[in-house]
Amino acid sequence: MNRNRTFSYTIPYYLWLGLFVIAPVILLVIQSFGNLSGHFTLNNYATYFSSGTYLRMTFNSVFFAFIVTGITLLISYPMAYIMSRLKHAQFWLLLVILPTWVNLLLKAYAFIGLFSKTGTVNNFLTLIGVGPHQLMFTNLSFLIVAAYIEIPFMIMPIFNSLIELDKSYINAARDLGATSWQTLTKVIFPMSMGGVKAGIQAVFIPTLSLFMITRLIGGNRVITLGTAIEEHFLVTQNWGMGSTIGVILIVAMGLTMFLTRDRKKKGARHGK
């Protein structure tokens, strides 16, 4: 009886999963095997893996996603660490989350105002005498904006894992004679790995397909898979090819999840 009841409670959940997660993915996979007239074909995949353009684009996307993830991690970890030790940690976290309330497009346009030829940054550079530089449409500006946008999504999980960390472990490490550097690398860092992995997952995949930023800030001189998907759905209306790239992104996501999965915890649970 009780089991039946829990089962009936989970029905809406399964329905939700089926309708809004599994069904769209299945539709996407089916679509990816269709050509322009909707007939079954393997050509989309053949084109993808045989054309230098798409492979280079994939390489580009992964390359930039790695760099962006690396930059955000380098900035976020120390920041989350410091924040977690501050007095009003939740307040500082709020300040980090605040920018995510602002629409992505608005933030991108704000950066245009900062980086453009007559923008704030160039005005400042001219003032201190290092002359105006071309900032817009460079790899650097793309990396800065992408990293800026993704940083909150990296800080949040790391911060949470650091806050939850039991302080007695740190005290114990100190008592046993570990230096503060050893405590950091041998105790705190391994114990917050869960948060780091979650952060990487939350940053890497969206960065693979950041298409608005590549156009607005990168001026299409930085091309990612998102650019190709947008073009196939909106201009060429070759939904098959667009879906194929979508499926490949999903596979890439699966791979990242697999590579950054939590191995240790699972082992421990089995041990119990």
Added chain:
Amino acid sequence: MKKIIWLTGIILTAVCVLFGINLAFQHAEDTDTSTKSSGNRTLTIYNWGDYIDPTLLKEFQKETGYKVDYETFDSNEAMYTKIKQGGTHYDLAVPSDYMIQKMKSANLLVPLDHSKLTGLANYDKQFMNQSFDPNNKYSIPYFWGTLGIVYNDKYVKPGEITTWHDLWQPKYKKNIMLIDSSRDIMGMALASSGQSVNTKSIPELAAAKGKLDTLMPNVKAIVADEIKTYMAQDEAAIAVDYSGDASEMIAENKHLHYIVPSGGGNLWFDNIVMPKTVTNKRAAYAFLNFMSEPKHAAQNAEYVGYATPNRQAVNLLPKSVKNDKAWYPPKSTLSQLEVYQDLGPTWVGNYNDYFLEFKMTNR
């Protein structure tokens, strides 16, 4: 648990209240405009954003008593999908040339009854009877324009650029912005070597792509609508863009100028059509006739800033506008330009693949 139920309850109540307010607003709006509601008094127009003088809509409502529902789209393809999928009741829509051809072959258009159109004679003959719609069976022109070059006279001297090929000069290194559209940029490359912008020849397309690759050192960025902001802010010296965008940029930055390069290129049209979703034909014809009146067409052209195909309306425009060769090029230039044809999905795909490959070219 109790808290969650409470929260859900609060959210649900908020949704209900907001929905109710929304309904009330809608109701108020309905009763506001359709005071003499006898039968179908609504006209639904599906047009590009900010592509009509709103005072004209008000005047039309006052003059005829119809209530105008004005909805907007931002790409031909989006409009096509929405009309094709049904569930909409647009009485009039404003697609571009090649899209009219595509909609026609998909049976999405209703032929126009020319006997009900009173203003046909006002239109310039050279903008009628185009290849995408012979004898204007399905459409009448709304605005037309060209693809050309915008330059900033702070960095480029007037007269320095007269043909597409001039863009390839090394002195414009990293100073050109291109509009992010495969047909237009591939078309520009084709036109620069004297080929048709509607070519269906792979060698010609491949050659055009090769030529574009050699332009890449000069290309600063390939952007969409933002190109207007960038040019107005002096970010680049030169842009390849449509005349319509150009007029908006020039309104913001007086240093900008627009030219139509000689020797081939694109001539585009946005025409009004009656999609098969039409429900109020009488109102639709009333609107077509209203917009054909020279006075209204001229007012609309001044507001939007594009070139009007209405010959009588052109005469009503200020001299500085109607004598400007950038907006109303002479016949000799116009005759060299081509209208885009609907090339079918396979060829659109080919144009796109080459364009994507060009975008991937390293600088």
